[in-house]
Amino acid sequence: MNGSYAPVGRDIGRMLQALSGLVLITIPVSLVWGEYYVLPALLLSALVPLASGRLLTSAFRDASDPGKLHGMMVAAAGWFAVALFGSLPFFLIAWTVALDPVLLEPPTLSGRAASTVSAFRNPLNAVFESMSGFTGTGLTMTDNEEALPRTLQWWRTFIEWVGGVGVIVLTTAILARPGSGSLTLYESEARSEKIHPSIVSTVRTIWWIFLLFTFVSILVLWLAGMPLWGAINHAMTGLATGGFSITDNSIATYDSAVIDFALIPVMILGSIAFPIHYLILQGDLKNLYTDLQTRWMFGFFGGGSVLLSALVYLSGTYDSWFDAFRYGLFQFVSAMSCTGFQTAVDSTNVALGKWPAQAQLTVTFGMVVGAAAGSTVGGIKLIRLATLVKGIRHRITDVFVPDTAVRRLEIGDRRLTEEAANRELGEAAIIAVLWFVFLALTTFVLLLVLPESQYTLENVLFEVASAQGNVGLSSGITGPGMPTVGKLFFLFNMWIGRLEIIPVLVLLRALFTRGGLYR
Amino acid sequence: MNLDDVPVVNYVLESGPDDPVFDTLLLSGPLVIGILALVGREPVSVGLGVLYLLVFAGYLPYKWLSGRDQDR
Helix, strand or coil, X not given: CCHHHHHHXXXXXXXXXXXXXXXXXXXXXXXXXXXXXXXXXXXXXHHXXXXXXXXXXXXXCCCCCCXXXXXXXXXXXXXXXXXXXXXXXXXXXXXXXXXXXXXXXXXXXXXXXXXXXXXXXXXXXXXXXXXXXXXXXXXXXXXXXXXXXXXXXXXXXXXXXXXXXXXXXXXXXXXXXXXXXXXHHHHHCCCCCCXXXXXXXXXXXXXXXXXXXXHHHHHHHHHCCXXXXXXXXXXXXHHCCCCCCCCCCHHHHCCCHHHHHHHHHHHHHHHCCHHHHHHHHCCCCCHHHHCHHHHHHHHHXXXXXXXXXXXXXXXXXXXXXXXXXXXXXXXXXXXXXXXXXXXXXXXXXXCHHHCCHHHHHHHHHXXXXXXXXXXXXXXXXXXXXXXXXXXXXXXXHHCCXXXXXXXXXXXXXXXXXXXXXXXXXXXXXXXXXXXXXXXXXXXXXXXXXXXXXXXXXXXXHHHHHHHHCCCCCCCCCCCCCCCHHHHHHHHHHHHHHHHCCHHHHHHHHHHHHHCCCCC | CCHXXXXXXXXXXXXXXXXHHHHHHHXXXXXXXXXXHHHCCCXXXXXXXXXXXXXXXXXXXXXXXXXXXXXX
16 A cells, blocks of 8 residues: 555544444443353454554554545445454354353353354354444344344444444544545545534534434333333434344334334434434424425325325235334335334234335335435435436426526525536436446346245345345345355445445445556 | 533533533433433333423424524
């Protein structure tokens, strides 16, 4: 790595040090639950990224502020490194249980509990779980989440919670490094709008908003009847729109309409952009309808839920309107907010993978679009959909006005010049096209590697859209038994989905060019 | 010793919302959840949880209304 890549090395080192801090924060949870046998694994999981991070930061301590290229490479490589090192708790705890050291006395597991924990002895499964967590996807390699040690339940929740806001946002908040470098990194992590002129103030504001909403969400779920440990975990993963659960059948385990409805506002909070949250918390409530993305989000949530409820009711999937509405509303909001909590499972009603094709495709549409940019969601995001819809309409109506007419493309409260409109429309179109290209590519690969006739095309499309949109809903394809090629492609889909594709492609181009694969 | 001198409190007051009600909600959140964990689902803990949510939910319209009054 020469001098030009020094900022990348230094900033990845900082992210790894922040990661080691996250592992150390987990230790009190293990102590509270009396899981002392995980302590050596956790200490080693903290020590490895800490040492690697220190090595990188000291080797590149004199590096300059990152430019746009470096910012993208830091975001892409840093997220990958964090997912890689973040898999250590899964891997090491699974091996601790398997090796059964005399002094540590880990529990003796049997049946599904044993297979659930032992799945993480495979490093690929551990990295998959970690990537799924940090990217806020929620697809899992576990068979029965209830059987996991409390420490791993917490670790899955915690990495989704941190990943929802962003690893770079976390690092910036901790390091409080002002200047253009932090702004570049902030923008590379799929965020653009600032709340304050200072980037450090912006990320600190994001964190206190997120923390406040976490406390509120925990109390809402607990009052709705969820046990406290479930309320803490589901509030954190729901608000981060991640979707990991600590129960075997996600939210369906509780089989409670009250809990289903209580989770709707939690997922909605995670779908609204942080700058809008900030304004609302300042008492500027009109942003709930004046902000374009927030307005569209409520419109899509309402319209999509009604459509999905009608589809599952009219197809006879559910006998009553109430059930159709309960599951339709929850699953559409869960999909479009990219949360991935599931209430439609076989044990309580009808699994998502068995819903009629048109209903599955409606859910898939929600997963592809996602909610507001600047929130914790994945997908293409509403602002890009709005830009594409309004931009296409602008181009078509352009034909009907004289050449001399001066027209502006209006997106929300902004009136764009011709140049700015072309740029924004181009960016939105590029992301959307790339999104569908990678969606199609993984769909094609999965159709090749999955057992024939076990899954339909809509099942596969659903699962790939879920992975790339960082959603986590499953039609039943993802699991420890999934073909290795499928796991590798999903790892890639989750990674590019979280960073909105471009930074990953920039990193790969830089690596391939320097590796001499092409010039 | 001032409240500002306590490490966590100091950090929240300096980097936090700069609003006494939100500062209080942020600082009391972990305490409330800790009480729920210790006491369990009892009338007192339920009341505490409801109170926390009422303060949060009530404060937003209050800020909105007081902001409108100031604009007039």
